[in-house]
Amino acid sequence: MLALVCACSAVLATAAFAQEHDSDQPDEAGDDPIANRGDRYVAEPPGTVKKMRFWYGPYVMPAGWDANRVDLDIPVHNGMILKVEPELRVGPDWMEPSHQVAHIHHAHWFALDPGNQEDNYTGGNTEWIFGNGDEETRADFTLRSKAQPKGPFYGEYVGLAGPQAMIYMLHNKTAETMVGYVALNVTFKYGTIEQLNETGREHHDLSGVLFGRTFNVPRQRKRDGNKDGEWNTTDDSEKGAIEWTSTIDGTMVGTGSHLHPGGLRVITENMGSEENPCPDDGRGYGGTLLLWSDIINRHTPLSEDYQTEVTRPSWRAPLHKGDRIRITGVYENKKHAWYTAMTHNGIYIDEAQPPKGRCKPYLVGKDRKRKVRRKVTGRAGRTRIVRRRIDPTVGVPNRKWGHDHDTFCGVKFGFDPCEPAAFKSPPDGAPASRVTIANFQYYPGGRGAPGDMALPPTVKQGSSLTFFNADQQANIRHSVTTCNYPCNGRYVSNYPHANGLWDSGTLGYDAIDGGTPDPVSSTPPDLPVGRYAYFCRIHPFMRGEFRVVP
Numbered sequence: 001m002l003a004l005v006c007a008c009s010a011v012l013a014t015a016a017f018a019q020e021h022d023s024d025q026p027d028e029a030g031d032d033p034i035a036n037r038g039d040r041y042v043a044e045p046p047g048t049v050k051k052m053r054f055w056y057g058p059y060v061m062p063a064g065w066d067a068n069r070v071d072l073d074i075p076v077h078n079g080m081i082l083k084v085e086p087e088l089r090v091g092p093d094w095m096e097p098s099h100q101v102a103h104i105h106h107a108h109w110f111a112l113d114p115g116n117q118e119d120n121y122t123g124g125n126t127e128w129i130f131g132n133g134d135e136e137t138r139a140d141f142t143l144r145s146k147a148q149p150k151g152p153f154y155g156e157y158v159g160l161a162g163p164q165a166m167i168y169m170l171h172n173k174t175a176e177t178m179v180g181y182v183a184l185n186v187t188f189k190y191g192t193i194e195q196l197n198e199t200g201r202e203h204h205d206l207s208g209v210l211f212g213r214t215f216n217v218p219r220q221r222k223r224d225g226n227k228d229g230e231w232n233t234t235d236d237s238e239k240g241a242i243e244w245t246s247t248i249d250g251t252m253v254g255t256g257s258h259l260h261p262g263g264l265r266v267i268t269e270n271m272g273s274e275e276n277p278c279p280d281d282g283r284g285y286g287g288t289l290l291l292w293s294d295i296i297n298r299h300t301p302l303s304e305d306y307q308t309e310v311t312r313p314s315w316r317a318p319l320h321k322g323d324r325i326r327i328t329g330v331y332e333n334k335k336h337a338w339y340t341a342m343t344h345n346g347i348y349i350d351e352a353q354p355p356k357g358r359c360k361p362y363l364v365g366k367d368r369k370r371k372v373r374r375k376v377t378g379r380a381g382r383t384r385i386v387r388r389r390i391d392p393t394v395g396v397p398n399r400k401w402g403h404d405h406d407t408f409c410g411v412k413f414g415f416d417p418c419e420p421a422a423f424k425s426p427p428d429g430a431p432a433s434r435v436t437i438a439n440f441q442y443y444p445g446g447r448g449a450p451g452d453m454a455l456p457p458t459v460k461q462g463s464s465l466t467f468f469n470a471d472q473q474a475n476i477r478h479s480v481t482t483c484n485y486p487c488n489g490r491y492v493s494n495y496p497h498a499n500g501l502w503d504s505g506t507l508g509y510d511a512i513d514g515g516t517p518d519p520v521s522s523t524p525p526d527l528p529v530g531r532y533a534y535f536c537r538i539h540p541f542m543r544g545e546f547r548v549v550p
Contacts, residue, residue, distance in 0.1 A: 043077050046191030047199040057181035061090075061102065061172040064440065064476040066538050067510045069182075071166040080155030080196065080203065083187035084109070084130050085138035085399075088170065090180040098405040099134070099304045099493055100540075102178060105169040106258075107132040108210065109184075112163050126165065128208035129156050131346050133258035135307045138399045141206070141348075142187070143313035144253050148364040152353065154253060157193060157205035169513070173539055175440040204352050206253065211244040212327070212344025213237075217262065219337040219500025229334030230264065233343055234285045234326070241285070242343060243271065243326045251353040252317040252361075256310030256398060257293050257327055257345045262302055262338040262497070264330045266293045268345060270359045273322030278359035283393070285328050288359040290317055293395040298404075300413045302332065303494040305406045309395025314367035318355030337500030339481065339537060361392040406493040418489045418496075425486070425531070428547060429455030433463070435546070437478050437507070438470040442544035447488075456545040462525050465546055469507035469519035477508030477515050479537040480544070487533035491540040498537070502527065506538070 044050060059069055086107045090097050097103070110126040130139050141154040158164065168182050189196065196203040215237060220226035234241045257266035269287030272278035278288040293309040319325075329343025356362070371387040409418035429444055435457065436443050444453045459465040467480045482501040489495050504521035506514065527548050536542035 044190040046195035048190045049082065050188055050190070052186050052188055054184040054186060055181045056166060056168075056184070058179050059170060059181065060177065060179055061170055062177050062475065063172065063175045064471070064478075064539055065170065065172040066105065066477060067475075067513055068167055068169045071168075077188070077190055078157075078159050078192050080157050080189045080191075080193075080205070081129070081139075081186060082142050082155050082189055083138070083140045083185075085136075085185045086132050086168075087136075087183050087185065088180055089183055090178050094181065096405075098407070100406065100491055101174060102170070102172045102180065103134055104132060104182065105134050105171045107166075107168045107182065110165040110167065111158065112165055128210040128346060129158070129164070130208070131210055131258070131344070133308075133344075134260075134304065135258070136399070136402060137256065137258070137308070147312075147314035147367065151364065152202045152204040152350065153196075154204055154206055154348075154350065155189060156208065159192070171538075173541070175539070204350050206348040207248065207250070207351055209244060209347045209349065210344060211242070212258070212342060213239065213242050214340055214342040215239070216503075217331045217333050217338040217341050219333050219335070219498075222334060226334055229332060230330050231333040232285075232328050232330045234328040241326050241328070242345075243324045244345075244347075246319050246321055246323045246325065248319070248349065248351055249321055249355055250319050250349045250351040251355055252290075252319050253348050253350050253353075254311050254313075254315065255291055255317075255345060255347045257291075257308055257329070257343060259295060259308055259329055259331075259343060260338065260341040261304050261306070261494075262331050262333075262336060262341060263295055263308075263343070264332055265295060266291075266308065266343060266345070267328040267330070268293065269326045269328075270317070270319075271324040271326050272359060273320070273324065275322070276358075278323075285326065287324075287326055289393045290325075290361050291315075291395055292393050296397060298401060298406075299408050300410055300415075300494040302336070302497060303406075303408065305408075305493045307398050310398045311361075312363065312367065312390070312392065312394075312396050314363045314365050315361055315392050316356070316364055317361035318357050318359065319349060320355055320358070333500075335499070336497045337503065339479070339498060339503055340506070363390060363392050409489055409492050409495045418492075418494075419486060420488060423486050423488045426455055426545075428549070429457045432457035432459065432465065432546075434466045434468060435480075435544070436468050436470050437480075440471070440476075440539060440542055442467075442480075442542070445544045445546050447543040447545065456531070456547050458547045458549045459523070461527070461529055461548050461550060464522040464525050466520060466522040467504055467507065472508040472519040475508075475510070477506050477510065477519075477538055478542070479506055480504040480521065480534050481537050482532050482534045485531050485533045485545075487535060487543060491535075496535050496540060501532065502534075503537075 108131045109129040145153045267284045268291040269284045270278045271287040283289040298305040327345040408415045445456045481498045481503045483496040507519040509515040509517040
């Protein structure tokens with residue numbers, strides 16, 4: 001991991017610096033360089049809790065940028081992180097943009113620890129401190145501490161002696177360069193573990209683990225055998241189930257997962273060890289259920305404005321060396337395909353708290369005996385209200401909804417139609433064998449291209465149409481991804497989506513994020529005769545069309 005950070009920082013990191021402020025705006029660039037900031041701040045007395053906002057940047061995000069930034073950082077204080085939530089702010093007013101303009105695709109904070117076990121995400125000796133997906137996850141350890149008042153006080157300890165690696169994937173979805181900062185909103189408790197333990201309550205530094213996978217979800221219609229309209233990583237992935245094998249004993253105090261738009265739920269199970277497997281309780285995919293985590297959509301399904309459920313603050317689960325924790329990501333694939341989708345899982349483990357029992361999760365504090373009211377429908381169709389114990393495997397929302405600045409489409413959801421009716425299909429363009437992508441436009445066939453260049457090129461069935469990304473020289477990646485014709489609505493948080501007929505893959509290459517080194521892709525020669533609308537997955541405002549003729 002250290003080699004990764006050092007190698008990538010020279011390429012990706014700009015003149016980055018961090019600032020500790022309570023204000024809503026960063027200082028002018030260069031005012032507080034990272035090399036000198038340690039002399040500026042005076043540590044508070046041990047046990048003092050303070051809310052801080054750390055600014056990282058400025059980051060110059062070129063047009064269409066969708067790559068990782070890597071910063072190596074040194075903490076300014078000893079202490080425990082109690083809460084953390086990142087956000088992206090862009091100039092000139094340093095406000096948080098809508099998801100359709102720019103966002104943090106993912107953000108991960110690692111502690112470089114040569115003595116730690118190898119991390120599944122980075123492949124290096126690190127400890128995962130915090131992770132954030134594009135659903136804007138936050139971490140709050142105080143709720144878990146409050147759930148068990150007589151138990152330990154939880155947090156993530158960071159010390160002055162240990163460098164931190166900040167890995168952020170920033171996505172500028174526009175055709176204009178913008179400058180942005182990553183702001184970390186942190187609740188911090190000052191002091192070493194020994195000093196904090198002297199304040200009256202035992203403090204435990206949690207160990208963080210992150211694991212998962214990126215994959216493509218193919219579309220499969222009902223007539224092709226897809227009866228439930230779903231695809232999952234355990235039964236349907238060629239790479240097999242996603243699992244992490246524990247090398248430690250302890251108590252899991254919280255877990256949560258990340259899905260991309262199109263995801264429906266994540267099932268987290270303890271499979272046990274090979275020698276001593278956990279029983280199959282019939283609620284998941286072969287193990288003992290730890291968490292059933294549903295996607296919560298804000299306004300519409302299959303949207304970029306969503307969140308993924310996490311465990312209750314009172315949730316705990318035993319963990320033994322050799323236990324295999326399996327996550328199963330479930331995606332909708334009856335009407336759509338999903339490309340470069342992912343399922344990742346983060347777990348916080350208290351190694352100082354010995355495991356209680358095997359396999360099954362449980363609740364602590366008042367939730368152990370608390371009952372909730374639920375509607376139950378009997379065989380006769382009658383519904384009654386019953387009071388039942390809280391099921392520890394049922395997920396809860398991760399956070400309150402933030403600013404409502406995304407836009408959506410769909411009449412049944414109370415918005416404008418996704419595809420406006422006033423669309424006149426253009427006549428066929430000239431036969432072509434090649435389409436060039438340049439300056440965020442497709443030539444020929446791009447909607448919005450000048451003159452005849454906007455007419456859809458034709459290609460005879462049995463032949464291929466080749467797409468070439470000329471923007472690769474500017475380090476801009478694109479895709480050609482078919483969507484249901486006419487695919488003429490504007491890009492909003494729940495539109496457009498891929499229909500699974502064809503996808504070019506990522507045209508263009510980034511050393512960290514991958515793609516196609518040779519930014520060329522060709523349509524299969526056996527595409528049926530018809531009209532094909534398409535968009536760019538990385539810049540969904542880009543649209544085009546081609547036609548296959550007899």
